Amino acid sequence: MARRPLTMPRKAASQERSRATVDALIEATARLLVREGFDKASTNRIAQEAGVSVGSLYQYYPSKEALVAAVIDRHNQELMEVVRAALAEVAALPVEKAVRKLVAVAIDAHRIAPKLHRVLAEQIPRTGRLEKVATFNREYYALFKAYLEDHRGELRAVDLELAAFVCVTSIEALTHTAVLHRAEILADDATGTLIDEATRLLIRYLK
Amino acid sequence: MARRPLTMPRKAASQERSRATVDALIEATARLLVREGFDKASTNRIAQEAGVSVGSLYQYYPSKEALVAAVIDRHNQELMEVVRAALAEVAALPVEKAVRKLVAVAIDAHRIAPKLHRVLAEQIPRTGRLEKVATFNREYYALFKAYLEDHRGELRAVDLELAAFVCVTSIEALTHTAVLHRAEILADDATGTLIDEATRLLIRYLK
DNA sequence: ACATAATGCGAGCGATCACTCATGTTGTCG
DNA sequence: CGACAACATGAGTGATCGCTCGCATTATGT
Numbered sequence: 003m004a005r006r007p008l009t010m011p012r013k014a015a016s017q018e019r020s021r022a023t024v025d026a027l028i029e030a031t032a033r034l035l036v037r038e039g040f041d042k043a044s045t046n047r048i049a050q051e052a053g054v055s056v057g058s059l060y061q062y063y064p065s066k067e068a069l070v071a072a073v074i075d076r077h078n079q080e081l082m083e084v085v086r087a088a089l090a091e092v093a094a095l096p097v098e099k100a101v102r103k104l105v106a107v108a109i110d111a112h113r114i115a116p117k118l119h120r121v122l123a124e125q126i127p128r129t130g131r132l133e134k135v136a137t138f139n140r141e142y143y144a145l146f147k148a149y150l151e152d153h154r155g156e157l158r159a160v161d162l163e164l165a166a167f168v169c170v171t172s173i174e175a176l177t178h179t180a181v182l183h184r185a186e187i188l189a190d191d192a193t194g195t196l197i198d199e200a201t202r203l204l205i206r207y208l209k
Numbered sequence: 210m211a212r213r214p215l216t217m218p219r220k221a222a223s224q225e226r227s228r229a230t231v232d233a234l235i236e237a238t239a240r241l242l243v244r245e246g247f248d249k250a251s252t253n254r255i256a257q258e259a260g261v262s263v264g265s266l267y268q269y270y271p272s273k274e275a276l277v278a279a280v281i282d283r284h285n286q287e288l289m290e291v292v293r294a295a296l297a298e299v300a301a302l303p304v305e306k307a308v309r310k311l312v313a314v315a316i317d318a319h320r321i322a323p324k325l326h327r328v329l330a331e332q333i334p335r336t337g338r339l340e341k342v343a344t345f346n347r348e349y350y351a352l353f354k355a356y357l358e359d360h361r362g363e364l365r366a367v368d369l370e371l372a373a374f375v376c377v378t379s380i381e382a383l384t385h386t387a388v389l390h391r392a393e394i395l396a397d398d399a400t401g402t403l404i405d406e407a408t409r410l411l412i413r414y415l416k
Numbered sequence: 417a418c419a420t421a422a423t424g425c426g427a428g429c430g431a432t433c434a435c436t437c438a439t440g441t442t443g444t445c446g
Numbered sequence: 447c448g449a450c451a452a453c454a455t456g457a458g459t460g461a462t463c464g465c466t467c468g469c470a471t472t473a474t475g476t
Contacts, residue, residue: 017472020424040335044462044464049426054425056425057424060464061424065465066463124334124335127331128247165406167391167394175381176382195368199371199414203414204410223452227452230453252433253434256456263434263435264436264455264456267434268454417476419475419476421474422473427467429465430464431462432461434461435459436459438455441454443450443453444451445448445449
């Protein structure tokens with residue numbers, strides 16, 4: 003029986019002191035992931051970086067994967083918060099304006115912590131967090147689909163489920179790739195150009 | 210001095226026997242990556258799976274990363290071969306037909322060895338192969354841009370460099386995500402629908 | 417002040433891993 | 447055939463890793 007390592011925190015911290023410990027561990031994990039990568043971030047190194055003993059680490063997290071999963075979850079919460087806010091803000095706007103705004107937000111979101119985002123994107127499959135991340139993505143699809151339904155009048159007849167998939171996947175890929183692998187595309191004032199292009203891509207597809 | 214592990218093969222095999230050994234090693238590596246994942250694919254396991262001793266493994270590859278890099282390179286060569294062939298075949302066709310064909314080919318390409326493709330996509334950053342892969346991607350951009358230049362008459366005025374980035378990134382993301390994470394989208398005859406949608410997305414963007 | 421629970425510690429255990437080297441086997445070529 | 451190179455072998459080495467456990471320190475409730 004090959005058992006997937008547990009990724010749930012071990013117990014909740016109740017005192018101020020221990021909450022600080024847990025925080026320090028997550029921060030240290032994020033820092034080490036960015037600075038050294040997943041492989042070199044051993045539990046001993048993480049504990050050291052956090053100024054805490056390994057023993058304490060294992061009081062709260064049963065494995066290295068659990069720690070990384072905690073970092074991933076926190077990061078994803080932040081991203082989804084941004085996405086939710088953007089879709090709420092945009093709910094009453096026409097598709098043209100709405101899509102433009104969403105693209106801009108996606109770029110900003112990828113800029114929050116690009117290096118961390120990159121490492122996490124690479125290591126998610128190893129932490130058994132794929133499903134959790136898929137859940138976030140599905141929420142994004144659902145929110146966007148709901149927006150499309152509200153603005154059906156502006157759109158051609160189409161399977162909105164599929165349209166949401168196409169739009170969200172494209173936005174995500176274009177912004178992710180541009181920010182992480184094609185910095186030159188976002189140099190100076192070129193960001194506006196990318197936003198224009200991405201917006202055009204989606205608008206003409208939807209209408 | 211943190212040194213990146215070497216990824217170059219150690220020496221060339223000159224006899225028939227040793228070429229078989231090298232082949233067995235690469236095949237075994239690919240098989241183990243798919244079946245067990247990167248972490249569990251130790252050099253000892255790989256050698257065992259290949260029916261070869263660890264010593265022989267190290268005669269030809271200086272590290273585990275080198276072996277995985279070899280698998281990645283071979284896989285990418287295969288993919289680029291498909292892409293090159295498709296773009297050659299499509300060179301004289303109008304954009305509508307051409308784009309449709311390219312999308313279909315991209316889906317097929319992802320279906321060649323989806324599990325291996327997935328594992329490799331996840332592990333590329335750990336093998337120092339990012340640059341090599343980036344090179345392949347740039348070739349794809351360049352080939353597509355060349356096609357667009359030849360068909361400028363059918364398109365709106367636009368920065369073709371950027372247009373190629375938008376198109377290639379979108380095609381890749383849509384097909385990759387659909388095949389690897391959204392199998393239901395490609396169930397039965399739904400594949401045609403995805404091709405239709407992706408084609409519409411790009412055509413209306415380009416024209 | 418005292419008892420009890422919560423938290424923190426870190427040396428060290430067992431397992432595993434990447435990799436070497438001394439030695440044996442097979443192919444090549446005059 | 448003989449001699450030399452190419453190739454194959456796998457037990458063993460040192461390093462590292464994840465993780466535990468017995469004990470010390472600090473907070474909480476009474």
